Structure formats: structure tokens, C-alpha cells
Amino acid sequence: MKILVPVKRVIDYNVKPRVKPDQSGVDLANVKMSMNPFCEIAVEEAIRIKEKGGAEEIVVVSVGPQQAQETIRTALAMGADRGIHIVTDETVEALGVAKLLKAVVGEENPDLVILGKQAIDDDANQTGQMLAALLDWPQGTFASEVAIDGTSIKVTREIDGGLQTLGMDLPAIVTTDLRLNEPRYASLPNIMKAKRKPIDAKTPADYGVDIAPRLSVVKVTEPPKREAGIKVESVAELVDKLKNEAGVI
Amino acid sequence: MALLVVAEHDNAALNDATRAAITAASQIGGEIDILVAGSGAGAVAEAASKIDGVRKVLHADGDSLAHPIAEAMEALILPLMDGYDGLLAVASTVGKNFAPRIAAKLDVMQISDITGVESADTFIRPIYAGNAMKTVKSSDAKKVITVRPTTFEKAGDGGSASVESIDAPAGPFKSQFVSEELTKSDRPELGAAKIVISGGRGMASGDNFHLLDKIADKLNAAVGASRAAVDAGFVPNDYQVGQTGKVVAPELYIAVGISGAIQHLAGMKDSKVIVAINKDEEAPIFSVADYGLVADLFKALPELDEELTKAGY
Numbered sequence: 301m302k303i304l305v306p307v308k309r310v311i312d313y314n315v316k317p318r319v320k321p322d323q324s325g326v327d328l329a330n331v332k333m334s335m336n337p338f339c340e341i342a343v344e345e346a347i348r349i350k351e352k353g354g355a356e357e358i359v360v361v362s363v364g365p366q367q368a369q370e371t372i373r374t375a376l377a378m379g380a381d382r383g384i385h386i387v388t389d390e391t392v393e394a395l396g397v398a399k400l401l402k403a404v405v406g407e408e409n410p411d412l413v414i415l416g417k418q419a420i421d422d423d424a425n426q427t428g429q430m431l432a433a434l435l436d437w438p439q440g441t442f443a444s445e446v447a448i449d450g451t452s453i454k455v456t457r458e459i460d461g462g463l464q465t466l467g468m469d470l471p472a473i474v475t476t477d478l479r480l481n482e483p484r485y486a487s488l489p490n491i492m493k494a495k496r497k498p499i500d501a502k503t504p505a506d507y508g509v510d511i512a513p514r515l516s517v518v519k520v521t522e523p524p525k526r527e528a529g530i531k532v533e534s535v536a537e538l539v540d541k542l543k544n545e546a547g548v549i
Numbered sequence: 550m551a552l553l554v555v556a557e558h559d560n561a562a563l564n565d566a567t568r569a570a571i572t573a574a575s576q577i578g579g580e581i582d583i584l585v586a587g588s589g590a591g592a593v594a595e596a597a598s599k600i601d602g603v604r605k606v607l608h609a610d611g612d613s614l615a616h617p618i619a620e621a622m623e624a625l626i627l628p629l630m631d632g633y634d635g636l637l638a639v640a641s642t643v644g645k646n647f648a649p650r651i652a653a654k655l656d657v658m659q660i661s662d663i664t665g666v667e668s669a670d671t672f673i674r675p676i677y678a679g680n681a682m683k684t685v686k687s688s689d690a691k692k693v694i695t696v697r698p699t700t701f702e703k704a705g706d707g708g709s710a711s712v713e714s715i716d717a718p719a720g721p722f723k724s725q726f727v728s729e730e731l732t733k734s735d736r737p738e739l740g741a742a743k744i745v746i747s748g749g750r751g752m753a754s755g756d757n758f759h760l761l762d763k764i765a766d767k768l769n770a771a772v773g774a775s776r777a778a779v780d781a782g783f784v785p786n787d788y789q790v791g792q793t794g795k796v797v798a799p800e801l802y803i804a805v806g807i808s809g810a811i812q813h814l815a816g817m818k819d820s821k822v823i824v825a826i827n828k829d830e831e832a833p834i835f836s837v838a839d840y841g842l843v844a845d846l847f848k849a850l851p852e853l854d855e856e857l858t859k860a861g862y
Binding site: 311313314315316317319326337338393394395398420421422423424425426427428429430431432433434436437438439440441442454457458459460461462463464465466467468469472478479513514515516517518519520521522523526528529530531532534535536538539541542543546548549 | 616618619620623641642643645646647648649650651652653654656657658659660661662667671674675676677678679680681682683684685686687688689722723724725726727728729730731732738740741744768785786787789792793794800801810811812818819821822823824830835836837838839840841842843844849852853856857860862
């Protein structure tokens with residue numbers, strides 16, 4: 301079995317994003333960038349499946365600028381086998397990424413595609429579902445447990461208020477939620493080894509896919525600021541304020 | 550212009566989040582129809598028909614819709630979209646699951662999790678877990694939108710729309726429902742609760758979370774946690790409020806023993822009223838709190854419990 305894992309390079313989750321003064325977007329210059337946390341979970345899950353003998357090859361794909369190669373290297377250092385880098389400096393929306401991934405699936409014929417449920421930059425939560433629709437594949441989104449049994453897969457999903465388990469035949473799309481696993485850190489020998497693993501460089505044009513954005517950005521602004529309120533002296537005062545001033549209890 | 554709003558429900562009752570989506574739809578403008586897809590969901594369709602401003606309720610009822618799996622929702626909704634200029638769903642785990650499938654099939658870019666409507670084609674949505682707000686204008690002919698329910702008023706009753714039965718799609722679909730395990734709790738779900746009380750690393754252990762449970766029971770609140778508390782193993786990951794966990798915006802958020810890392814603030818700073826209880830008066834959480842109490846939580850929580858009892862809770 302072959303597993304395809306798309307990964308995205310995003311601002312590190314511990315960095316506070318700053319809106320540019322001209323409101324054109326978020327300032328990414330000289331900011332620490334990392335693999336999207338949900339993508340890391342996807343890479344980890346693929347590696348665990350392979351380690352249990354459930355897969356022979358893990359291919360990682362990323363759409364993004366030259367530096368996205370580092371993100372692919374990170375996945376290779378964790379244990380993926382090879383990479384595909386679709387190089388573009390343009391912002392590619394979820395729909396465009398899904399179309400590119402569909403084309404990659406057409407060439408690679410994976411049995412399973414595991415993606416993060418969302419990227420922590422644009423928070424769109426769409427790419428996996430869109431890819432499933434374009435391929436007419438079943439989808440198990442927001443997975444907290446994945447069990448492969450021959451040619452079928454059971455996905456336990458995080459839904460509002462609990463868990464839901466779906467069964468589906470492969471090939472299928474899985475998107476990861478937080479509880480699925482805890483991604484490993486790459487060891488130094490594996491980081492060295494990853495430098496020799498192959499990464500294919502491609503462009504969107506190679507796949508003949510139109511990635512023109514459908515949404516134009518009017519502006520990006522700071523969210524409304526919260527002012528610090530008051531300090532209360534006692535629990536009794538707090539309860540009184542909540543009840544009689546704020547009226548929220 | 551006509552918009553289709555997909556109702557959120559559990560087959561027994563209409564979820565209030567639907568009313569927020571209706572409000573978003575009415576701000577976009579045009580005729581509004583509601584789709585109720587379910588099994589034995591007659592009462593839901595009935596409730597939907599009474600919402601103010603609704604033209605018509607489409608009610609698809611059948612076993613194949615007992616659980617709103619994405620493939621079944623796609624089979625139901627996609628053919629209907631010929632008659633609509635836009636589709637709105639609640640940005641819940643249900644809406645987030647099926648809506649992008651419809652968008653991809655219509656070849657449109659979905660606008661996720663909107664918090665504001667500027668005009669019929671321009672919307673505001675949070676990015677970077679709410680650390681920035683992005684206004685986007687869609688050039689797609691049809692719009693597919695998910696709505697963050699906490700930021701829109703809930704449309705009230707006052708209408709008397711007709712209910713039209715439509716066929717449920719025939720299965721089987723490419724994914725099958727196997728089982729569901731809903732958390733048995735008398736407390737509301739974290740994302741829907743009006744009051745949330747969360748604990749951080751300051752709670753010192755998972756056992757101490759019972760101090761929060763007692764207060765949550767009194768206030769009908771949900772219990773959450775910071776990533777630090779989850780990473781320390783105090784509580785399971787589904788408690789996590791923050792950028793990589795759940796984003797909540799309740800009426801009242803009580804942060805106990807939480808320092809206020811960016812990661813956590815991103816998940817709760819849209820709450821209407823924020824209370825922070827922390828013994829470190831320099832903790833960043835106080836910079837966003839409406840009411841701050843500098844105190845040892847192990848003293849403050851039992852006192853809070855007592856004061857609430859005194860106040861009749």
C-alpha cells in the first residue's frame with residue numbers, strides 16, 4: 301500500500317501573527333515557520349501504519365514556495381520515503397490545492413491520502429473534503445483513530461459531543477484531528493538520512509491545473525482589541541459583579 | 550437570489566446554531582429556504598418552518614440520512630443547488646464535513662467560518678485562530694459558506710413557511726456509519742456552552758479538575774483546559790481550548806490557573822465576559838480579562854463554590 305501525505309508550511313503555532321500595516325495580510329518576513337501541526341499528525345500516522353507493516357511507501361507532497369522544501373525534509377526525517385514539491389510563490393486556495401492533489405493522486409495511485417484537517421494559517425478546513433469530492437472517494441475527517449483492515453478502513457471521528465466511527469473501502473481520504481497521535485521528533489541520524497531522500501520539483505503548470513484564486517483579499521485587519529478590565533478583591537465581589545454588573549450568571 | 554440553509558439538528562430538535570445561519574443568510578439577502586435532512590426529523594422541519602424570514606422548508610427524511618455523513622449530504626444537496634445561488638451551513642463538525650464536498654463539486658471556493666457579512670459577495674472570517682480578520686470577496690457565481698454560529702444573532706420565530714417533502718438519497722454510500730459514542734454528560738458541549746470554565750497547568754493534577762466540575766455543574770457550564778494542562782496529562786485532548794483545540798466564544802469564560810499563552814488566547818478571546826483566577830498577577834491572561842482575581846485557585850475555587858451556593862445556584 302502507498303500513502304500520500306500532503307503537508308503545508310505555516311507560521312509556527314507559538315508565534316503571534318502580526319497584521320501588516322497596509323492591511324494586505326499577515327507579516328511572514330523573518331517569522332519562524334514550521335510544518336502545520338495537523339500535517340505533522342498526518343505524517344506520523346502514515347509512518348505508524350508503515351511501521352506496523354500496513355504500507356510500503358509514504359510520499360509527501362507540498363504546494364508552496366522554495367522554502368516548503370524544508371517542510372518536506374522534515375517529513376522525510378520523520379520517516380516518509382520521498383517528496384514531491386509543487387513550487388509556486390502564488391497563494392493557492394484549498395480548491396486549487398485539491399485540484400493539484402487530484403492530479404498527483406492520478407500519477408501516484410495511493411491507496412490512502414492522509415491530510416491535516418486544517419492549516420493553522422487560513423483555518424479553512426476544506427482541502428481533504430474537496431479532494432475526496434474531486435476523486436469521488438469516501439472521507440473520514442477529523443480522525444482520532446484509524447484502523448486499516450485489508451482493503452477497508454475504519455475511521456473514528458471527533459464530532460461535536462462525542463465520537464463517530466465510519467467504515468469505508470480504500471482508496472479513501474482521512475483528515476487528522478489532534479488526538480490521533482503525538483508526532484515524533486526526528487532524530488539527528490534520520491535528519492542526515494533525509495537529506496539524501498529524493499524530492500521531485502514540479503510546478504502547477506506541469507499538472508495543467510488552474511490555480512487562480514476565487515477569493516480576493518479586500519483587507520486583513522487586527523481583531524477588535526480587548527481592554528483589560530478590573531481586578532476584584534474577593535470571590536464574593538467576583539460573584540456579585542458577574543451577577544449584577546455583567547449579568548452572565 | 551435564493552439561498553439554501555442546511556439545518557443543524559439531532560433529528561429530535563433544531564439546533565439554535567441554525568438560527569444564526571439564517572441571520573447570516575438574511576444579511577446576504579434574497580429568498581431563504583431551509584433544508585432539513587434527517588430520519589424521523591418531522592419536529593425539526595416543523596420548528597424550522599416557524600423561523601422568521603424563511604420561504605420554504607425542504608424536508609428529506611430517510612434511513613440514509615439518520616447520520617449526516619458527507620457522501621449522503623452531497624448526494625442530497627448537489628442536485629438542489631441548480632435552484633440556488635448560495636449554500637449556508639453551520640461551521641460545526643457536520644457542516645465542515647460536507648460543505649467543502651459540495652463546493653468542490655460546484656467548482657467554487659468555500660468561504661469558511663464567516664463572522665460577518667459585508668455584502669452579497671464579501672465576507673469577514675477569522676484566520677490564524679482569530680489573531681487576524683480577513684475580508685474576502687468571492688468571484689464565484691454560487692457561494693458555499695459555513696457560518697460561525699456564535700457571532701450572529703439567532704433568528705427568532707414568526708414565520709409560517711410551507712414544508713415540502715423531498716426524497717432522501719438512496720444509499721449505499723462510499724462511507725458507512727458504524728457507531729457513535731456521544732459523551733454522556735449533563736453538561737453542555739464545549740463549543741455550544743454559554744459558560745465555560747477552564748483549568749490550566751496551575752490545577753497541578755487531573756484530580757483537581759473536580760474543583761472545576763463542581764462549579765460547572767452549578768452554572769451549567771462546560772469544562773475546558775489549556776494546552777499546557779492537556780500536555781501535562783491532566784485531562785484528555787478534547788478539553789483543549791486554543792488554536793490547536795476548540796475555539797469557543799461563550800457568554801462567560803472563566804480561566805483558572807491559566808497563564809494565557811497566545812495559543813490559548815486565540816481559542817477564547819472572543820468570549821463576551823472573561824474571568825481570570827491566577828496567583829501570578831503578571832500573568833498575560835489578566836490583560837484580556839474583564840474581571841481578574843489574583844488568588845490561589847485552591848482557596849478561590851472552594852470559595853467560589855460556596856458563594857454560588859449562597860447566591861442560590
